[in-house]
Amino acid sequence: MTHLSVKIGTLDLRNPVMTASGTFGFGVEMASIIDLNRLGAVVVKSTSREMRLGNPTPRITETPSGLLNAIGLQNGGIDNYISEKAPFLRHFNVPIIVNLVGYSVDDYVYLAQRITAAGAADALEINISCPNVKHGCDFSVDPLLTFELIDALRKATPLPLITKLSPNVTSILPIARAAIEAGTDGLALINTLLGTAIDARKRRFKLANVTGGLSGPAIKPVALRMVWQAHQAFPDIPIVGMGGITNGIDAVEFLLAGATAVAVGTATFVNPAASLGVLDGLEAYMDEYGIDDVRELIGAVKAIDD
Amino acid sequence: MTHLSVKIGTLDLRNPVMTASGTFGFGVEMASIIDLNRLGAVVVKSTSREMRLGNPTPRITETPSGLLNAIGLQNGGIDNYISEKAPFLRHFNVPIIVNLVGYSVDDYVYLAQRITAAGAADALEINISCPNVKHGCDFSVDPLLTFELIDALRKATPLPLITKLSPNVTSILPIARAAIEAGTDGLALINTLLGTAIDARKRRFKLANVTGGLSGPAIKPVALRMVWQAHQAFPDIPIVGMGGITNGIDAVEFLLAGATAVAVGTATFVNPAASLGVLDGLEAYMDEYGIDDVRELIGAVKAIDD
Amino acid sequence: MSVLHIDAQVVDNREVIKDHRVITCLAPDLAELARPGHFVNVLASEAASSILRKPFSIYHADPHTGLVAMLYQVKGPTTVGMAHKRAGDRIDLVGPLGGNVFEPDPRPGVHHVMVGGGYGVPPLVFLSKVLGQAAQTPQITFIVGARSKDRLLCQDELAEMGVNVRPSTEDGSHGVKGRVTDVLSEILADDVAVYCCGPDAMMRAVGAMCIASGVDCQVSLEAPMPCGIGVCMGCVVDTTDGIRVRACCEGPVFDARKVVWK
Amino acid sequence: MSVLHIDAQVVDNREVIKDHRVITCLAPDLAELARPGHFVNVLASEAASSILRKPFSIYHADPHTGLVAMLYQVKGPTTVGMAHKRAGDRIDLVGPLGGNVFEPDPRPGVHHVMVGGGYGVPPLVFLSKVLGQAAQTPQITFIVGARSKDRLLCQDELAEMGVNVRPSTEDGSHGVKGRVTDVLSEILADDVAVYCCGPDAMMRAVGAMCIASGVDCQVSLEAPMPCGIGVCMGCVVDTTDGIRVRACCEGPVFDARKVVWK
């Protein structure tokens, strides 16, 4: 029997394939399209203290092999999540990871406490890295702030914490180290690369927000590099790798680079069942190469002349 | 008559389209394929003090809409450049920009002095940003080192200096500011994004060097964003924009974002005459929209609701 | 919601007017589910650098033959890819999409007025067809606008369907010289229900005219539809309730009164 | 160097053995310039996410008809794209590429021995054809290796050309059971000149055997060819001179003695 399960802190995943925050809504629409119970975990859209309308439109545009988005964290707020989304999701037998976003340490702690008290998630993903909101990056570029935030959260909740880092930094290692020292159970990387697009004919930006976050296959090389760097530096910390994962082979690449789990984002827009396709592809790969335990793949990439 | 010429410091370009270092060799092979005299400038492969063999192979691999390279600055060294390449290039009526790379301030100063003495270039591009060589990034992530380097070069040569920045930083602005304060005449951005690629079947990295630099259309959104950021912060400093430019419309986008000139890199591999195609496309755009002077486009992008 | 991901076989693909083509494919389950106002999200090709699907209204859907057709304007990567398809090729569709489609006004004897321009015409043709299948054949007027005669879509087909076609062209080369609103203004009355799909400016003008006359008007909005299934929040439109709703799920068809135009 | 960028018209495209096809296109200028060992760089499609051109040896080039053909193995984005082309479609080529191509050994009466495997066979077929056009018909032996009979390429064509075909298959299903080197070892002699193209391991073994026997051997190396025109330094190979040279410009054909195998 193929062993697919992995652990992030105390969180058990039946397989390493989860969804990427912001690309799966709150699971409600997806539940009628795919079997949520087959996923390793469902990661929901970033949730904030108050309801947010997000950025003005247009807030999405295409780029070569990529997608620029400036959604700006539109969500119904924590009350709505706890009263409406969580009860729905709890009908399924799949771990729920809530992605939290706030303006201050207080906001995050408040959100974590609410979720914990309500039993409305099995783990928390701490989004310190959204490029599409003002001050969305203060934490993600500053190791001291990151430490302070994760430390406060660590004290506020027993839920496993996964800190989601920004790729828009000179090095992710100082931020990763700060999160680890403060007690994060895992790292999620990468969030989107900051970019923009211009309509030459109109001589205007294509996004109302001017800049947006780049996702999709275009960023896969950068994401793989960062996962590998983080895994080299911190081999014991579980990493949720993401950035352009479209099929099982992409997932294997992230595992080889050092990810313990992977998340499927933009690919879900292209193929609503992409996350399950990734899982099927991973299993097919393991079958083909006679790999019994998915954990054998983690960090197993070798140099070309090794 | 359409006005296409632009200036970078004292360097006059008959039009804003140049070649990107490392994608045009030393112009020798290209001279039999396209008319070099039509270009704004020819930027040659990075040149170092000693001959370099570069990295082992494979040193190139494909990624979605992109190219990862780990050439590692293979070049014949400064003596070879001055004795063989420059005399050939001087047969043409096109400004020559030599891209310099070294391990130390001394190396760069030495190279600049040799080039200046030999009259072997019309301007220097200072490559402080190559991701494919050990210590290739020390300068590019450190404003103080950047200042020291450009300051020394400023004193060593009267040639216009264009400092080529790395995109692999939290913010390019401190580095750009340091270069400007030290007297650079222009900025070139961006160099390649650091990435990697893994062969899932072989469970090995695809590049012998493990990591490489990502170029091509995939990185255009990031490049445009950085050009725009730099132009917003330093509206008076000419910027050579590059990253995925394939056609005239792409070039217009970079000009609108704030570039004074553009460079065509990876596209030359796909279409040997890509640089001239970009120029033709830029002219066609100006005709279509009745723009008489290319300088009207520089930084002219507007917000969507402006 | 029941969303299908279909690898359909193309059975026909032909130009109807300059740069506009109709692609017909075999997709029985989709043909069964499709209602006027529904759309499908088409993938250019797995290997294309343009990765997003693009939305196309369903133009014809016949549960008996299992055929589904879309009428598309060839302009970018997806539609160029569609134009290259030949009979026998496959086309990758997700659909039917749209949480709110055209709702025929249920009042007996109501006069249904379609107002369409460009690729806004096909979903209204589909609607007219469905309405025409009612036991009591209803009164349908179809106002089609275009720049000139050669840009008018679906003329022959509408004539055959027995609807009252009222073309308008900006250059006067056919029908009324002017805009669709010039025709609509003559028709608006209490017993009218308007269904509109076309360029934003047209829908805005038609909507405003209907609101002013107290006539119900349903508009099918165009927005980028990265996912089409409600999970990306890329397609939102502002409504007069002060909220931002998803055009793919709460639309694409909206009551004109609810729309905040940009 | 005279490099053409050609939008050629496909005139034929057919399978020859499983997963291997021959595409023929009209490219008179290229047909004029092409020599055995030259290759062309093919673009999958402008809209593809795989942006690099891929190199394919010229298999046939006829200056009289203007036709040029490549034999390709369908495996990735470019070759899948090539396989979809039909007569009348266009194919985007850059070529002829290669700064050093096969040099026929000029010694009179020399015995030319081709050793090819897989898609290494086509450039040697081209070479055999060119050699066969000499006034004095030379002696040509063509050793083709494959896993099994159904993988042997160009058999009928070579037979027709009157060359001495010596197939070898690993499973013994046709010709000698074994490898090309098993056949070559019987033939090697002072009056032999070897031209080899195929998988790395084959070229390495053939090269070593020739060097040991003091026989000249030209090998056509495979390397990624991002630009094909000498400007990217992505295709370099190490030589026994201790330098790194470009396979596209200083090759793709090298004297086996110069090659440092990895």
Ligand SMILES: Cc1cc2nc3c(=O)[nH]c(=O)nc-3n(C[C@H](O)[C@H](O)[C@H](O)COP(=O)(O)OP(=O)(O)OC[C@H]3O[C@@H](n4cnc5c(N)ncnc54)[C@H](O)[C@@H]3O)c2cc1C
């Ligand atoms: C509900 C709804 C229904 C619709 N129904 C219809 C209909 O019935 N018929 C119809 O014709 N249209 C319809 N449309 C409109 C249609 O979806 C758009 O016109 C669609 O964008 C066309 O797709 P395209 O790829 O052909 O062109 P475009 O989307 O216009 O292509 C240009 C876009 O692709 C990007 N792009 C270009 N080249 C590349 C590249 N190489 N890599 C990456 N990106 C690239 C550009 O940046 C630009 O964003 C409908 C829209 C909606 C919302």
Ligand SMILES: Cc1cc2nc3c(=O)[nH]c(=O)nc-3n(C[C@H](O)[C@H](O)[C@H](O)COP(=O)(O)OP(=O)(O)OC[C@H]3O[C@@H](n4cnc5c(N)ncnc54)[C@H](O)[C@@H]3O)c2cc1C
């Ligand atoms: C001098 C020379 C002559 C040759 N002659 C011949 C010949 O005559 N016949 C022949 O068959 N071959 C020949 N070859 C080999 C041929 O060039 C290669 O097999 C070539 O790589 C095939 O291209 P492909 O795109 O079909 O497949 P591949 O290049 O094998 O495709 C896989 C590659 O594409 C990448 N890739 C896959 N999907 C995507 C995507 N969606 N976006 C981006 N990247 C992607 C993968 O990462 C991988 O790098 C020759 C090679 C050389 C050097």
Ligand SMILES: Cc1cc2nc3c(=O)[nH]c(=O)nc-3n(C[C@H](O)[C@H](O)[C@H](O)COP(=O)(O)O)c2cc1C
């Ligand atoms: C439309 C969209 C919305 C997103 N929203 C969020 C979000 O709310 N919170 C978050 O942490 N990441 C968000 N992301 C980032 C993704 O979770 C993921 O990190 C990124 O897209 C890279 O993965 P991908 O290439 O597979 O999409 C969003 C991405 C997209 C495309």
Ligand SMILES: Cc1cc2nc3c(=O)[nH]c(=O)nc-3n(C[C@H](O)[C@H](O)[C@H](O)COP(=O)(O)O)c2cc1C
């Ligand atoms: C194969 C290759 C080699 C390169 N070599 C150099 C180099 O020697 N020096 C340098 O400053 N930049 C080098 N670059 C970076 C380019 O000059 C350019 O900054 C980058 O490729 C982005 O532009 P593009 O997307 O148009 O290629 C190289 C890029 C490629 C693809």
Ligand code: FES
């Ligand atoms: S298109 Fe994604 S939510 Fe509507």
Ligand code: FES
């Ligand atoms: S393929 Fe670019 S130098 Fe040879």
